[in-house]
Amino acid sequence: YKLSAAWSTLQSGGRAVDAVEKGCAQCEIDQCGGTVGYGGSPDELGETTLDAMIMDGDTMQVGAVGDLRRIKNAIGVARAVMEHTKHTLLVGESASNFAEDLGFPGENLKTSRSLSIYLKWLSQNCQPNSWKNVTPEPSKSCGPYKPANRFLQEKQRVHHELTSIHNHDTIGMVVIDKNGHVSAGTSTNGLRHKIPGRVGDAPIAGAGSYADSEVGGAACTGDGDIMMRFLPSYQAVEYMRNGMDPTLACQKAISRIRKHYPSFFGAVVCANITGSYGAACNKMVALTQFHFMVYNPSADRALEKVVNCI
Numbered sequence: 416y417k418l419s420a421a422w423s424t425l426q427s428g429g430r431a432v433d434a435v436e437k438g439c440a441q442c443e444i445d446q447c448g449g450t451v452g453y454g455g456s457p458d459e460l461g462e463t464t465l466d467a468m469i470m471d472g473d474t475m476q477v478g479a480v481g482d483l484r485r486i487k488n489a490i491g492v493a494r495a496v497m498e499h500t501k502h503t504l505l506v507g508e509s510a511s512n513f514a515e516d517l518g519f520p521g522e523n524l525k526t527s528r529s530l531s532i533y534l535k536w537l538s539q540n541c542q543p544n545s546w547k548n549v550t551p552e553p554s555k556s557c558g559p560y561k562p563a564n565r566f567l568q569e570k571q572r573v574h575h576e577l578t579s580i581h582n583h584d585t586i587g588m589v590v591i592d593k594n595g596h597v598s599a600g601t602s603t604n605g606l607r608h609k610i611p612g613r614v615g616d617a618p619i620a621g622a623g624s625y626a627d628s629e630v631g632g633a634a635c636t637g638d639g640d641i642m643m644r645f646l647p648s649y650q651a652v653e654y655m656r657n658g659m660d661p662t663l664a665c666q667k668a669i670s671r672i673r674k675h676y677p678s679f680f681g682a683v684v685c686a687n688i689t690g691s692y693g694a695a696c697n698k699m700v701a702l703t704q705f706h707f708m709v710y711n712p713s714a715d716r717a718l719e720k721v722v723n724c725i
């Protein structure tokens with residue numbers, strides 16, 4: 416549905432940015448498997464908060480929101496930041512107020528599903544959570560926590576416990592329209608049981624996604640806390656700038672992260688302005704293949720593509 420929404424936007428004369436907005440917005444309405452939009456990924460207080468960004472590869476303008484509350488259409492608010500402000504990123508309660516002032520309805524993002532995920536987490540001693548080096552021992556107890564003089568090496572953290580394909584995902588889209596305009600965007604409700612205030616990679620330009628109409632675009636999904644340190648979408652676009660094949664550009668962006676975090680969970684999709692595309696993912700026990708969708712104009716439908724992780 417999200418790809419049909421994006422494609423029909425292009426067919427009715429919309430620009431690439433319009434298609435990215437419509438495609439991601441459809442996912443926010445459909446909740447895309449619970450990982451995008453309202454009612455998913457409750458934080459430590461049971462709230463759902465949203466992160467989104469949109470980038471126009473012609474003007475290099477970006478609009479983004481992080482830790483957005485009460486508003487379902489996060490990509491729409493990101494677009495509004497781009498269209499109606501000189502800023503790039505608005506966050507938290509103030510971003511929600513901005514959205515409401517512009518006419519986005521304030522709604523409750525909780526659902527019975529998000530409430531049951533939250534209650535289950537509480538009943539299992541707040542496991543898993545994202546704390547480290549605190550007391551009481553976060554792998555056994557709920558907070559409130561205080562700093563402890565223990566320094567766990569972050570690389571030894573068991574990432575897959577918290578960050579798996581089942582509880583963390585993002586919609587990322589790259590669109591190239593018939594005039595060669597490139598746009599990219601992302602939308603997510605972030606990481607399950609995140610510490611309130613946590614913002615992942617999705618609304619960070621160059622991390623969640625990146626677009627440049629001279630080159631192409633890229634978008635990422637996975638462990639945003641790790642991936643945002645490497646700006647993999649920016650990196651992939653920069654690799655493609657010199658004519659590198661999109662699949663190879665994606666693979667190289669993944670490899671750079673893996674050098675430091677061998678077991679990180681993540682994937683990148685890449686497309687260049689000639690319409691070639693590819694994807695790559697970091698191979699781990701829980702993820703050996705990555706599925707992504709490509710709209711095929713001649714078949715007039717979305718086709719599922721699969722790559723083997725590297």
Ligand SMILES: *[C@@H]1O[C@H](CO)[C@@H](O)[C@H](O)[C@H]1NC(C)=O
Binds near residue numbers: 655659661687690691
């Ligand atoms: C896009 O990728 C394809 C496949 O590697 C390549 O043949 C083409 O030259 C690339 N386009 C640009 C503009 O670099």
